[in-house]
Amino acid sequence: MPEKSGPARAGTPSQGADLDRRMADYRGLREQIERSILPLATSVDGLSFEFQASLHDLSLRRGGYVVLERGGWSRLGQITDLGAASETVSGEGPGAAAASVLIRLARGGGMVLETDGAPFHDASVRPAEPDEVSAWFSRARPERAGLTIGDLLLAPGVAATLDAGGLDRHTFMCGQSGSGKTYSLGVLLEQVLAETSLRVVVLDPNSDYVGLSRIREGADPELAARYAEVPGDVAVWRDDAAAEHPLRLRFADLDREVQAAILGLDPVRDREEYAALTELLRLQEEGKPLFTHVDQLLETERPGARELGLRALNLGVLEWSIWNPEARSLMEELRSPTARCTVVDLGSLATMQEQRLVAEAVLSTLWESRLARKPCLVVIDEAHNICPANPGDPVTALSAQRAVQIAAEGRKYGLYLLTSTQRPSKVHENVVSQCDNLLLMRMNSQADLADLGRLLSFVPPGLMAGATSFRMGQALVAGKLLHQAAYVRMGQRVSEEGGADVPATWADPRPKS
Ligand SMILES: Nc1ncnc2c1ncn2[C@@H]1O[C@H](COP(=O)(O)OP(=O)(O)OP(=O)(O)O)[C@@H](O)[C@H]1O
Ligand SMILES: [Mg+2]
Numbered sequence: 001m002p003e004k005s006g007p008a009r010a011g012t013p014s015q016g017a018d019l020d021r022r023m024a025d026y027r028g029l030r031e032q033i034e035r036s037i038l039p040l041a042t043s044v045d046g047l048s049f050e051f052q053a054s055l056h057d058l059s060l061r062r063g064g065y066v067v068l069e070r071g072g073w074s075r076l077g078q079i080t081d082l083g084a085a086s087e088t089v090s091g092e093g094p095g096a097a098a099a100s101v102l103i104r105l106a107r108g109g110g111m112v113l114e115t116d117g118a119p120f121h122d123a124s125v126r127p128a129e130p131d132e133v134s135a136w137f138s139r140a141r142p143e144r145a146g147l148t149i150g151d152l153l154l155a156p157g158v159a160a161t162l163d164a165g166g167l168d169r170h171t172f173m174c175g176q177s178g179s180g181k182t183y184s185l186g187v188l189l190e191q192v193l194a195e196t197s198l199r200v201v202v203l204d205p206n207s208d209y210v211g212l213s214r215i216r217e218g219a220d221p222e223l224a225a226r227y228a229e230v231p232g233d234v235a236v237w238r239d240d241a242a243a244e245h246p247l248r249l250r251f252a253d254l255d256r257e258v259q260a261a262i263l264g265l266d267p268v269r270d271r272e273e274y275a276a277l278t279e280l281l282r283l284q285e286e287g288k289p290l291f292t293h294v295d296q297l298l299e300t301e302r303p304g305a306r307e308l309g310l311r312a313l314n315l316g317v318l319e320w321s322i323w324n325p326e327a328r329s330l331m332e333e334l335r336s337p338t339a340r341c342t343v344v345d346l347g348s349l350a351t352m353q354e355q356r357l358v359a360e361a362v363l364s365t366l367w368e369s370r371l372a373r374k375p376c377l378v379v380i381d382e383a384h385n386i387c388p389a390n391p392g393d394p395v396t397a398l399s400a401q402r403a404v405q406i407a408a409e410g411r412k413y414g415l416y417l418l419t420s421t422q423r424p425s426k427v428h429e430n431v432v433s434q435c436d437n438l439l440l441m442r443m444n445s446q447a448d449l450a451d452l453g454r455l456l457s458f459v460p461p462g463l464m465a466g467a468t469s470f471r472m473g474q475a476l477v478a479g480k481l482l483h484q485a486a487y488v489r490m491g492q493r494v495s496e497e498g499g500a501d502v503p504a505t506w507a508d509p510r511p512k513s
Contacts, residue, residue, distance in 0.1 A: 026101070029091050031056070034103050039125040041068050041077070041110075046117040049077060051125050053106045055084060060106070062466050063476075063487040064154040065128035068112065068120070075114050076128055076136045078484060081462035082108035109462070113140075113484055134158040140483040147191035149184070153474055153487035160488040162188075164196045166481035167377060170407055170434050172456070173420040174448075175441025180473040181420050182208045182381060183497060184441065184490040188418075190223075192377060193230045193341055194494075200341040201334065201366065202379040203359050203386060204498075207347035209379075210236045211496030219494045227494045235339035237330050238348040239321055247348065247358065248327040252284045254357075255364055261394035262357055263311055273311065276304030320354050330358070334365040356395040359386045363402035366415060375414035378406065383419035384426035400428050407434035425451050432456070437479030442470035460485055 011019075034054055041051035049068065053060055060066060062082040068075045085107040091099050113136055133155040145164035152158045175181050186209060192198055193212070202209045213234035215224050237245040251259065259277065260267065267274045279302070297309030312318050333342060344362055346355040363386075366378060380386050380403070387403035388396060406415050407430060417435070421427050425448060433455045440459075443449055449468070453461050459478040463485050467476055478485035 026099070029099060030101050030103055033089060033091050033101055034105060037103075037105050040122045041066075041125045042121045042123070043112060044119050046112060046115050046119050048109060048111055049120075049123075050109045051079075051107070053108075053125065055104055055106050058106055059127050060108070060125065061127075061154055062108070063463055065113075065133045066110065066125050067128045067132060068123040068125055070120060070123040073120075073123075075112050075123075076132060077110045077112050077125075078486075079108055079110040080460040080485075081110070082106060111460070111484070128155070130155045130158050137161070137483070142483075145195045147188065147195055147481075148491070149187050149191060149477075150473075150489050150491035153489045160477070160482075160486060162191075162477065162481040163483070164192070164198075166437055166479065167192065167196075167198065167416055167418075168375075168411065168414075169436035169480045170411065170417040170431075171419070171437035171439065171479070171481070172424070172432055172435035173418065173439040173441070174422065174424050174452070175443055175467075175470075175475070176445070177422050178472065179441035179443070179470065180475075180490060181422075181441055182206070183493065184439070184473065184475060185379070185381065185418070185420055186212070186493050186495065186497060187490055188439075189341075189379065190227060190230070190494050193233065194223075194226045197340075199337065199374060199376040200379065201362065201376060202341070202343045203346060203362060203381065204343050205346045205355065205382045205385060206498070207238075207345050208381065208498040209343050210238070210345055211498045212236075212341065212343060214496045215494060216496045220492060223492075223494045230341075231495075233340040234343060235333075235341065236343045236345055237333070238345035239350065239354075240348060241321075245333070246324070246327055247322060247345065248324040248329055249322045249331060249358065249361055250325050250329050251323060252281055252325075253329060253331050254361060255398075256281070258357065258360055258364070258395065258398055261398060262315075262317060262353065263308070264315065264394070265311075272304035273308045274304075276302060276308050280305060280308075316351070316353075321350065322354050322358065331361055331365045334362060335369055353395070356386075356393065356399065360395050360399035360402065363399055363406065367402055367406055367410070370410065370413035370415055373414050375416070377416050377418055378410075380417065380419045383421045383431070384423055387419070387428045387431050389426055389428050404428055404430045407431045424448050424455070429455065435479075437481045438476065440464065440467050440476040440478075442472070442474065443467045463487070 035056050037054040039053035041049045043049040060079055062079055064079050066077045066079060068077050084104055086102055086104055088100055088102050091101045142163050146161040147164050148159050148161045150160045152160050173181055213231045213236060215227060235245050237247045239247045265274050297305055300306060346358055349355050387400040391397040391400050407417055419431060424432055438456050438459050449464055453464055463476055473490045475488050477488050
């Protein structure tokens with residue numbers, strides 16, 4: 001019978017066995033050298049450090065905290081970069097033969113958190129214990145309200161407490177769909193409402209924040225007690241005539257540019273209608289209104305006015321439920337607030353046009369009221385629809401312009417933006433680039449991360465790169481909100497979550513018959 005042949009191999013069986021033995025020796029020598037690599041760090045400026053460590057018992061993590069020690073000296077540090085590297089070294093093989101060995105090791109860098117600015121060389125590196133991290137964060141925390149939004153991801157049990165004062169800068173939140181932005185933004189808003197006296201206005205496109213006025217069943221009792229007073233301070237404005245705060249506007253209250261934009265009017269091309277609109281509004285301002293309802297336009301004999309009415313009718317503008325000159329308008333509420341937190345439930349509006357208009361009216365009214373210098377956090381969820389890089393219609397172009405204006409100049413009047421989106425590149429660049437705080441959740445797109453890195457240079461690039469492996473509810477927080485950028489695991493909501501995902505019960509296994 002013919003012998004079964006194994007895989008083809010060059011040379012004789014004894015040459016093959018010799019090669020196997022030499023390979024095993026090489027691997028043994030390589031492992032011995034790799035295991036002997038000590039975790040050691042060097043800093044030439046006392047602020048940042050570089051280190052090397054063995055890959056065989058690597059306990060260091062990107063974003064994790066370490067203690068750097070040498071003699072009686074020790075410092076807390078944070079790893080911001082970590083990767084595998086190769087190096088060729090000479091070693092002594094069996095029989096003391098000299099060998100050139102390609103080894104693999106971990107190399108990285110980080111920030112010295114407690115620093116006296118003194119450089120150091122060959123300090124040993126070990127993972128910090130959670131109480132060492134906690135002690136540093138408590139010492140570094142300023143004497144201002146703290147917003148506890150969860151735990152430090154890489155120091156379990158250590159609270160992630162943001163400096164509320166950091167909200168006096170604009171904040172950018174981003175992450176892909178389902179990464180937990182809306183949920184986490186809710187956690188942050190609950191803390192802002194419970195722990196500070198900052199006024200909050202939320203543009204809520206998916207009715208996600210309408211539950212801020214209700215404490216969730218089963219909420220953590222301690223958090224619920226801190227939140228107990230808040231629900232009375234939250235007013236939800238929704239498109240429902242029977243609601244406590246029906247979402248209504250007055251056409252005459254809107255800026256002329258917005259009025260023209262919703263009617264698709266061009267001052268040159270549509271001269272007659274534009275002039276009619278100007279005249280009608282002037283009479284209205286003088287207290288001699290020709291009509292109290294927009295549809296009365298259709299009956300007037302004034303040149304251009306009937307055409308204007310027809311235009312509004314054809315565009316469906318007359319059917320919008322937001323018009324009601326008798327009801328208290330949302331713009332009045334924004335000018336003279338009766339509640340500390342105004343949730344504008346854009347998701348309750350029937351048409352996209354109404355949503356765009358209300359968003360624009362809110363930003364414009366807040367901007368107009370800036371001289372009152374009343375600090376206000378302006379929250380824009382799904383910001384790519386309200387201040388997009390490339391607005392698709394004239395009303396959105398105006399809301400983007402307003403958001404850019406607030407981003408550039410609002411801060412000195414106390415208008416602080418908190419914008420959230422899935423795609424940073426779809427939000428107007430002049431909004432993103434003005435942000436000094438980042439809340440970054442899972443983000444797969446390298447292109448989006450590169451864009452963010454370019455616009456927000458205060459974020460350590462190595463930490464930002466870690467966002468590709470975040471799970472739901474994990475985030476990188478960087479900027480003025482936190483003394484040192486950190487990975488955070490977001491905590492649980494206290495108030496009711498408006499728009500949780502549809503449960504995936506359709507994927508439950510079918511019972512066997
Ligand atoms: N920290 C968390 N704990 C428990 N559930 C969470 C947490 N974060 C998010 N979820 C749940 O995950 C789902 C998706 O979260 P969320 O709606 O916040 O994502 P998103 O990033 O806003 O997505 P999109 O961009 O599509 O709006 C929701 O059902 C929410 O309840
Ligand atoms: Mg969301």
